[in-house]
Amino acid sequence: MLQVAGLGKRFALGHGATLHALADVGFNVQPGEALGIVGESGCGKTTLSRIIARLADASDGSVQFDGTNIAAIPAARFARDPRRSAIQLVFQDATDSLNPRFTAAQAIAEPLRRLRGLRGAALAARVAECAALTGLPGELLSRYPHQLSGGQKARVGIARAIAPEPRLLVLDEPTSALDVSVQAVVLQLLAELRTRLGLTYLFVSHDLNVVRLLCDRVMVMYLGRIAEIGRANAVFDHPAHPYTRALAAAIPTGEAQRNRALPEGEPMSPVNPDPHTCRFASRCAQAMPRCREAYPPLLPGSAAPGHLAACHLLAPTG
Ligand code: SF4
Numbered sequence: 054m055l056q057v058a059g060l061g062k063r064f065a066l067g068h069g070a071t072l073h074a075l076a077d078v079g080f081n082v083q084p085g086e087a088l089g090i091v092g093e094s095g096c097g098k099t100t101l102s103r104i105i106a107r108l109a110d111a112s113d114g115s116v117q118f119d120g121t122n123i124a125a126i127p128a129a130r131f132a133r134d135p136r137r138s139a140i141q142l143v144f145q146d147a148t149d150s151l152n153p154r155f156t157a158a159q160a161i162a163e164p165l166r167r168l169r170g171l172r173g174a175a176l177a178a179r180v181a182e183c184a185a186l187t188g189l190p191g192e193l194l195s196r197y198p199h200q201l202s203g204g205q206k207a208r209v210g211i212a213r214a215i216a217p218e219p220r221l222l223v224l225d226e227p228t229s230a231l232d233v234s235v236q237a238v239v240l241q242l243l244a245e246l247r248t249r250l251g252l253t254y255l256f257v258s259h260d261l262n263v264v265r266l267l268c269d270r271v272m273v274m275y276l277g278r279i280a281e282i283g284r285a286n287a288v289f290d291h292p293a294h295p296y297t298r299a300l301a302a303a304i305p306t307g308e309a310q311r312n313r314a315l316p317e318g319e320p321m322s323p324v325n326p327d328p329h330t331c332r333f334a335s336r337c338a339q340a341m342p343r344c345r346e347a348y349p350p351l352l353p354g355s356a357a358p359g360h361l362a363a364c365h366l367l368a369p370t371g
Pocket of ligand 1: 295296332335341
């Protein structure tokens with residue numbers, strides 16, 4: 054469904070300085086799959102999701118969606134493109150993303166008017182249908198965001214995203230603003246909707262436990278590049294990249310709260326980074342001279358098919 058290749062995003066900062074937010078990002082997503090995108094803040098996961106959702110333009114590379122390079126359509130024009138319906142975004146914090154002057158019903162109706170041209174009874178019926186799909190009681194539809202709880206607002210945000218019948222949902226930390234108990238309920242709802250509606254998910258999160266629960270595959274990003282990608286169990290149980298190993302070791306695990314600190318050391322600056330140096334080298338305990346001479350390619354991380362990591366430790370020596 055989605056083929057991302059050579060995607061890059063740079064921001065000119067002036068005086069010859071360029072921030073490299075994304076570099077050479079490439080991956081595929083199959084229909085019905087859920088791909089988790091994880092990494093610390095500043096790793097480029099939100100920039101990537103905004104480019105794929107066509108809210109921002111890439112500097113280079115392509116995003117093939119159903120065989121069309123949608124990255125070549127400027128974000129401003131894509132807003133009016135019929136394919137806009139097929140890709141929808143669920144935002145991090147429903148409180149910020151919902152218009153305070155719109156009732157829940159108006160918020161869900163807005164993309165249906167704009168993208169599907171629905172009016173009158175057909176519009177009302179689809180709003181009611183989406184509310185029911187997301188477990189939002191009908192009596193809440195006339196309420197404004199400030200009259201709804203966090204969980205109810207999250208349901209409005211999801212109902213609004215599924216309303217125009219998308220096939221791909223880009224979810225940007227959709228539960229991070231919620232209490233833990235509400236988070237579990239909303240994640241359950243997202244899992245159910247994916248099966249019921251045959252949706253494909255790109256799920257951006259800093260919470261590895263959440264990604265493990267919901268996603269088939271996971272992509273770990275570090276300073277704008279892919280560090281590791283593969284099936285969630287392969288990546289979490291047999292992490293091949295030193296950064297993923299540190300992330301996996303830092304996952305809080307309930308009874309045995311390992312929660313070890315992430316690696317120390319200053320992260321490399323994303324401004325004018327040396328293209329020949331592994332971006333994790335400044336924090337990696339296993340860094341060797343080679344890591345500062347050539348950027349590591351993606352190499353098989355284990356015997357599991359499709360499990361790849363960008364680390365020289367995986368290259369055959371000799
Ligand atoms: Fe560490 Fe080198 Fe692997 Fe980068 S390539 S993660 S610096 S060992």
